[in-house]
Amino acid sequence: QQFSALTEVLFRFLTEPKEVERFLTQLSDFATMNKISLGPLKNIVKSILLVPNGALKRNLSSEQVRADFIALGLSEEKASYFAEQWKVNSPTLTRLAVGQTLMINQLIDMEWKFGVTAGSSELEKVGSIFLQLKLVIKKGSQMENVYIELTLPQFYSFLHEMERVKTSLESFS
Amino acid sequence: QLVSALHNLTRHVVYHGLTRAEDILSLFPEDFHQNLKNLLTKIILENISAWRNEAQASQISLPRLVDMDWRVDIKTSSDSISRMAVPTCLLQLKIQEDVALCGNSPVVSAVTVELSKETLDTMLEGLGRIRDQLSAVANK
Numbered sequence: 001q002q003f004s005a006l007t008e009v010l011f012r013f014l015t016e017p018k019e020v021e022r023f024l025t026q027l028s029d030f031a032t033m034n035k036i037s038l039g040p041l042k043n044i045v046k047s048i049l050l051v052p053n054g055a056l057k058r059n060l061s062s063e064q065v066r067a068d069f070i071a072l073g074l075s076e077e078k079a080s081y082f083a084e085q086w087k088v089n090s091p092t093l094t095r096l097a098v099g100q101t102l103m104i105n106q107l108i109d110m111e112w113k114f115g116v117t118a119g120s121s122e123l124e125k126v127g128s129i130f131l132q133l134k135l136v137i138k139k140g141s142q143m144e145n146v147y148i149e150l151t152l153p154q155f156y157s158f159l160h161e162m163e164r165v166k167t168s169l170e171s172f173s
Numbered sequence: 174q175l176v177s178a179l180h181n182l183t184r185h186v187v188y189h190g191l192t193r194a195e196d197i198l199s200l201f202p203e204d205f206h207q208n209l210k211n212l213l214t215k216i217i218l219e220n221i222s223a224w225r226n227e228a229q230a231s232q233i234s235l236p237r238l239v240d241m242d243w244r245v246d247i248k249t250s251s252d253s254i255s256r257m258a259v260p261t262c263l264l265q266l267k268i269q270e271d272v273a274l275c276g277n278s279p280v281v282s283a284v285t286v287e288l289s290k291e292t293l294d295t296m297l298e299g300l301g302r303i304r305d306q307l308s309a310v311a312n313k
Contacts, residue, residue, distance in 0.1 A: 059256045094257075098254060098259055102251060106286070107287070107288050114303065117232070123188060124188050124190060125190055135286065147235045148236055149235040149237050154238055158300070159297075165262050172245065
């Protein structure tokens with residue numbers, strides 16, 4: 001029982017790594033409930049967490065996780081329980097790890113407006129359509145705004161190219 | 174003085190978009206030499222659309238797109254996962270700063286952006302909406 005409660009706490013933290021506060025609170029609740037002191041519990045938890053992180057890095061199956069735990073000295077029942085939990089949670093964990101992968105100059109947002117040029121200092125009456133795009137790009141830790149103007153033919157070829165990219169990406173997934 | 178006068182004349186014609194010979198002829202003073210007037214009008218009429226296009230091309234504007242390239246990569250591993258197969262797209266846009274500011278040596282900068290599949294889908298949705306709005310405006 002203790003072990004399953006602890007495992008649950010661990011996995012909840014792994015699937016939501018931002019909820020550090022909640023994880024620490026749950027750990028200290030667990031400690032007081034089971035009359036263990038928090039210090040050693042934290043150490044144990046740290047070592048336990050090493051196993052799923054390593055498993056994720058090396059794409060281990062739940063069988064391999066179970067074997068690892070048994071090799072580390074955990075009882076077979078507990079190791080199997082953990083491996084089960086691992087199998088259930090691994091898609092979420094994998095997706096999280098992939099999401100953390102390095103992205104260069106990631107496109108965050110795109111805004112647009114289009115309109116008609118009515119006149120200019122050179123030409124009294126114009127009437128041509130323009131499209132303005134604003135791309136918000138994440139460069140390192142800062143956001144950069146890029147403003148671009150496109151003519152209509154440029155927009156249509158841009159759209160065409162992007163559709164080709166989509167087909168290409170889809171054929172690879 | 175002659176060049177300046179000619180310049181003013183052509184600017185006036187382009188600005189007002191005069192396309193008919195009569196309109197241009199009426200600009201000349203009464204006692205202007207007839208043949209010269211006709212010759213000038215003919216030359217102006219020949220060049221007017223080229224001048225108009227150039228004026229439009231060198232209008233002030235936001236930085237303009239001049240070229241774009243893309244490539245699709247597959248990410249196979251990273252420091253957090255040793256094996257995966259995630260496709261991603263790199264898009265490079267070549268942008269030219271305002272033509273009026275650059276004069277004869279245009280400054281072209283390149284912006285490279287990485288797009289995940291989700292980002293690309295959202296972007297295509299947005300572009301599709303632009304296309305629908307454009308055709309709605311065109312059909313009105």
